[in-house]
Amino acid sequence: MSASERSGQELRPSQRAGAVDPFIVMDVLRDAQAMEASGVDVAHMEVGQPGGKAPRKVLEAARRAIEEDDLGYTEARGIAPLRERIAQYYAERHGVAVSPQRVFVTTGSSAAFTLALIAAFDTGARVGLANPGYPAYRNILHALNLKPVLLEAGPQAGWAPQAEEMSAHMAAGMKGALLASPVNPTGAMLSREELSALVRVVEEAGGIYISDEIYHRLTYTEEAETALAYSDNVFVINSFSKYYAMTGWRVGWMVVPEALCRAVEVLAQNMFINAPTISQYAALAAFDATDELEERKRQYAENRALLLRELPGMGLAEFAPAEGAFYLYCDVSSLTTDSVALARRILREAHVATTPGVDFDPVNGHRYLRFSYCAARADIEAGLERLARWLQRNAP
Amino acid sequence: MSASERSGQELRPSQRAGAVDPFIVMDVLRDAQAMEASGVDVAHMEVGQPGGKAPRKVLEAARRAIEEDDLGYTEARGIAPLRERIAQYYAERHGVAVSPQRVFVTTGSSAAFTLALIAAFDTGARVGLANPGYPAYRNILHALNLKPVLLEAGPQAGWAPQAEEMSAHMAAGMKGALLASPVNPTGAMLSREELSALVRVVEEAGGIYISDEIYHRLTYTEEAETALAYSDNVFVINSFSKYYAMTGWRVGWMVVPEALCRAVEVLAQNMFINAPTISQYAALAAFDATDELEERKRQYAENRALLLRELPGMGLAEFAPAEGAFYLYCDVSSLTTDSVALARRILREAHVATTPGVDFDPVNGHRYLRFSYCAARADIEAGLERLARWLQRNAP
Secondary structure (H helix, E strand, C coil), X not given: CCHHHHHHHHCCCCHHHHCCCCCHHHHHHHHHHHHHHCCCCCEXXXXXXXXXXXXXXXXHHXXXXXXXXXXXXXXXXXXXXXXXXXXXXXXXXXXXXXXXXXXXXXXXXXXXXXXXXXXXXXXXXXXXXXXXXXXXXXXXXXXXXXXXXXXXXXXXXXXXXXHHHHHHHHHCCCCEEEEECCCCCCCCCCCHHHHHHHHHXXXXXXXXXXXXXXXXXXXXXCCCCCHHHCCCCCEEEEECCCCCCXXXXXXXXXXXXXXXXXXXXXHHHHHCCCCCHHHXXXXXXXXXXXXXXXXXXXXXXXXXXXXXXXXXXXXXCCECCCCECCEEXXXXXXXXXXXXXXXXXXXXXXXXXXXXXXXXCCCCHHXXXXXXXXXXXXXXXXXXXXXXXXXXXXXC | CCHHHHHHHHCCCCHHHHCCCCCHHHHXXXXXHHHHXXXXXXXXXXXXXXXXXXXXXXXXXXXXXXXXXCCCCXXXXXXXXXXXXXXXXXXXXXXXXXXXXXEEEECHHHHHHHXXXXXXXXXXXXXXXXXXXXXXXXXXXXXXXXXXXXEECCHHHCCCCCHHHHHHHHHCCCCEEEEECCCCCCCCCCCHHHHHHHHHHHHHCCXXXXXXCCCCCCECCCCCCCHHHCCCCCEEEXXXXXXXXXXXXXXXXXXXXXXHHHHHHHHHHHHCCCXXXXXXXXXXXXXXXXXXXHHHHHHHHXXXXXXXXXXXXXXXXXXXXXXXXXXXXXXXXXXXXXXXXXXXXXXXXXXXXXXEHHHCCCCCHHHEEEEECCCCXXXXXXXHHHHHHHHHHHCC
16 A cells, blocks of 8 residues: 555544535535426525626726736735725715725635634634524634634524623623624624624623624615724625625625734735735726616515515515515424425425525524525516415425 | 723734734835836836736636626636646646546635645644745744744755655654745755655655645746646645736636545635636636747746846856746845845845845845846846946945
């Protein structure tokens, strides 16, 4: 046996890589794609990405960048005009003054999470996350040797982490928190009072608050407030992937506390070099594409209204407050104790793709399905119709 | 004093972020840009990126992708045709069979380093690096809670880490190594014998070898061999940034040991989602742009020949074997014991930008300057002429 064969048998991932969970939704996607490849029409209510192309002005800016720019490396923080435009966004929409010096253009919100977490926390630090919540948070924490602390954010907590629980964990040595509003998968939003209280509790305990605002501008009841309205010492993460419909372009941004800007800059130089140059130029045009983007949002709002109107009549009447993002998080415990099996059956028998809650909530996710409503109206209508028929045949 | 003001004063980067060194070369770049902004012509022999645009075929593919594709998320591993084309590259150039299943398209080589290091190593693991070497290796290791072990790769070691030293460190518990060939900053290459011996030593000790092959195809004496020729259990990292001249596009690739593919896929889903979609389609055309890329390489080779001919006559006769990449690593100890101060003086007085060795070698870097020769011929000629005049006036 050669050395290579021997070590091949021994080769194992690191423990931290082993602690990272795969996404169940990816299995759903694979199954759905296999069904489509065999000619079955699948209604997509699982995907978390806006369909279609980025706005016309964004595409035009990308074309222009190919002609006019060499598209070499940029500053690690991103191109100055985009940083300035992002700073201006906070002044315009939130009345908050943010220096462009504190703005970092990142390779999607993904890179921003990594940079913020490394800059803020050392090995073994415990960091609060809402449960249910975006599963990549937990997994990135594991990868970076941090320990997730799940804060209750289900129906008992009114779908938002509570300041009292946060306070108790901070007193017990938790180092900070990474929280989104609106939330994927629930669509719930923190009220201004909740957000400011959570920020205050973390900061008064000497911790660091990271606010994921990727679903800002996709709200249907009231505007979401930025954590920057309550403190200059929070990290605020956002992206061009959701409202701005630029998923595959991998470009987002982060506002960084002044005292940590140098650390983040040096980390970014070493770990990312810069966000894709063409995407930075393209993103600069995204702020001027409001007409097209608001039209998209009107479609999401219509889809949302349709779901809120139709689902209760099918016996699915319990869901989180769908205040933002493009998700409806539905209690399916009247149908199943295993939402993964339910999602599989609905896909195979009704040809509707949905996401089981277990990706988002290791405790109670087996009782929930997430319906995404960012697909085209026809997809949502077809999905609802098929679901209604399937439920008539299969409901208990 | 408010809570926010109080915590603001206390806000400090994590210890691991504090262990990450800034690049001195960035200060040189900033100074050079400031001089240019004030109207001074600077000869650029500091930058490590090919000038100008990506190849025409790459730009054409990017334009086509904007028209024909939605540019949404892709599989975390990257688009299938690109993974297949990369696998084919190993068959064609190296006669090595690599399954496309083992190929991951990454957000530049930067993302590949992060993914490989997390998948392979747990907190506190010691990982061997060549010294001198690419400074981001050390810094990414610190950020990920890994400990760099510097392997001697200066003139005493024949400019390559030696198997004996590697073996001794592995026996003392080192978990693996991350080594490049050709090397930035020295241009030195591992011979086939050296490379195969290093891979064998690491694997026989149960460790993991990560081979950075980003400067492959930029060699001037003989072709570089891939570590995949010696083992299927190595990570091999490459990029479209150097030979293929696509720096700002942020797209590279990694070949992963089969046993770690699933771990890397799940990490990539969580930490990166996918490499920029437009860059993946653009990169697919890079393999067909050989005419243009070989013409670029001929220009580098001419610049290299010019440096090798002219520098010795100026009293700079000691340098690492410039077998690959586009760097010449020059011993300047006859002029200075402080290469940072020397680089500053040469920039200010001779208007030539170079990189001091301290970025690459914390031990002996104060005795070296790195000259990059990927700029245009005119830049290199002007730089050499100014350097010659400055040395006549200032040499001891």
